[in-house]
Amino acid sequence: MNKKTQFGKLRIEGENPVNPAPGVWMMPGFGNTGVVETDEGLVLVDMPVQSYAERTMGMLRQKLKDPVHTVFLTHGHLDHAFHLDPLFNEAKRNGTSPPRVIAQRNILKRFQKYRMLSQFHEHINRIQFNIPEGEKAFTLPERNPDIIFDQTISVRVGGIDFHAFHGLGETDDHLWIWVPEKKSVFAGDFVIWSFPNVGNLFKVQRYTLEWAETLEAVVAREPEILIPGHGPVIKGHEKIREVCLKFSTALRYLHDEVIKRLNKGMWYEDIVHDISLPDHMLDNEFLAPRYGCPTFMVHGILRQYTGWYDGNPSNLLPPKKTDIFSEVVALVEKDRIMEHARQIKEEGRYAMALQFIDMVLAAQLDAKEEQEMHLLRGELLDILGHNEKSFITKSIYYRARDRAMEAAKS
Numbered sequence: 586m587n588k589k590t591q592f593g594k595l596r597i598e599g600e601n602p603v604n605p606a607p608g609v610w611m612m613p614g615f616g617n618t619g620v621v622e623t624d625e626g627l628v629l630v631d632m633p634v635q636s637y638a639e640r641t642m643g644m645l646r647q648k649l650k651d652p653v654h655t656v657f658l659t660h661g662h663l664d665h666a667f668h669l670d671p672l673f674n675e676a677k678r679n680g681t682s683p684p685r686v687i688a689q690r691n692i693l694k695r696f697q698k699y700r701m702l703s704q705f706h707e708h709i710n711r712i713q714f715n716i717p718e719g720e721k722a723f724t725l726p727e728r729n730p731d732i733i734f735d736q737t738i739s740v741r742v743g744g745i746d747f748h749a750f751h752g753l754g755e756t757d758d759h760l761w762i763w764v765p766e767k768k769s770v771f772a773g774d775f776v777i778w779s780f781p782n783v784g785n786l787f788k789v790q791r792y793t794l795e796w797a798e799t800l801e802a803v804v805a806r807e808p809e810i811l812i813p814g815h816g817p818v819i820k821g822h823e824k825i826r827e828v829c830l831k832f833s834t835a836l837r838y839l840h841d842e843v844i845k846r847l848n849k850g851m852w853y854e855d856i857v858h859d860i861s862l863p864d865h866m867l868d869n870e871f872l873a874p875r876y877g878c879p880t881f882m883v884h885g886i887l888r889q890y891t892g893w894y895d896g897n898p899s900n901l902l903p904p905k906k907t908d909i910f911s912e913v914v915a916l917v918e919k920d921r922i923m924e925h926a927r928q929i930k931e932e933g934r935y936a937m938a939l940q941f942i943d944m945v946l947a948a949q950l951d952a953k954e955e956q957e958m959h960l961l962r963g964e965l966l967d968i969l970g971h972n973e974k975s976f977i978t979k980s981i982y983y984r985a986r987d988r989a990m991e992a993a994k995s
């Protein structure tokens with residue numbers, strides 16, 4: 586596969602510009618760029634990751650010649666808001682006015698954070714997207730927006746109104762855009778053709794209930810076209826309604842189930858193990874956990890409303906886990922633990938077997954034992970990755986599998 590059609594190991598669907606209605610376009614990429622033609626120039630929504638930015642420009646110019654007048658940034662993630670240089674370079678080359686860039690106020694703090702923590706984000710993105718060494722995993726925003734707003738902003742360009750609304754969801758700086766003349770919504774990552782990635786395990790707080798509220802606000806406009814942050818265009822108000830309400834129903838369900846249990850006095854671990862999404866709510870076309878997953882969302886909701894204490898005072902100021910493990914191994918004998926790990930792998934209890942391998946790897950093993958445990962760990966991670974649907978979960982398991990296999994060889 587062409588490297589340009591993936592980001593890390595994440596495949597991108599769609600190679601050609603999509604024109605769902607007169608004057609409305611979507612340039613598919615990682616992520617998508619929305620376009621509206623107006624008499625004063627083009628209005629764009631988002632630009633993709635750096636490795637896609639020129640590709641998106643090429644697609645745009647294949648079809649449309651007018652200068653870019655305005656760019657909305659749906660939120661301050663690298664796959665939507667970082668790489669605007671191609672647009673500004675083009676304006677400079679052509680001697681036209683540079684586009685103005687509009688975003689929600691919180692994007693400024695977000696950009697500041699990324700500049701402060703760029704190496705950390707390089708590190709975690711490499712794991713989240715399983716990006717090979719040598720390929721850049723994180724870049725920095727090329728510029729701050731020119732116009733910021735708090736709750737809503739309406740602008741008129743070439744006789745067409747654009748209404749942007751702030752909503753909490755994947756980020757705290759998210760917005761969505763309603764263009765009544767075109768009956769079109771540009772939803773950013775409020776809609777991504779996957780189970781919403783609320784509980785991203787590497788990233789700061791995301792917002793479940795507020796995400797659902799935004800989707801319901803989108804439905805209330807009765808749009809005929811929805812351009813998502815990732816994945817194909819959704820057409821027809823009935824389909825859009827169905828998709829958005831499927832999302833919001835699942836979000837509200839998990840949110841309310843967590844709240845119920847918190848109010849009963851249940852603690853974190855018990856809540857995580859007690860909640861799952863009913864089968865009838867899982868919809869393979871739109872809600873499959875291809876990227877985010879329901880369990881991670883439960884973590885995200887708990888994180889939004891609670892602190893880190895798990896209810897057990899043993900874990901309040903505990904010793905290091907590896908120190909506990911090595912004492913247990915010394916007590917029980919490592920051979921028995923290794924044998925148990927092998928046995929429960931055969932029983933198909935892969936996640937449990939991993940725990941026992943972690944335990945035994947914290948102890949002093951001879952070279953042959955250590956090699957065998959790394960190999961077994963690699964096999965378990967491979968099976969777990971294979972069994973999971975979520976891209977992020979797979980990335981983590983497969984990356985760790987490769988490391989374990991390397992460790993087994995050395």
Ligand SMILES: [Zn+2]
Pocket residue numbers: 616662664665774814815
């Ligand atoms: Zn995105």
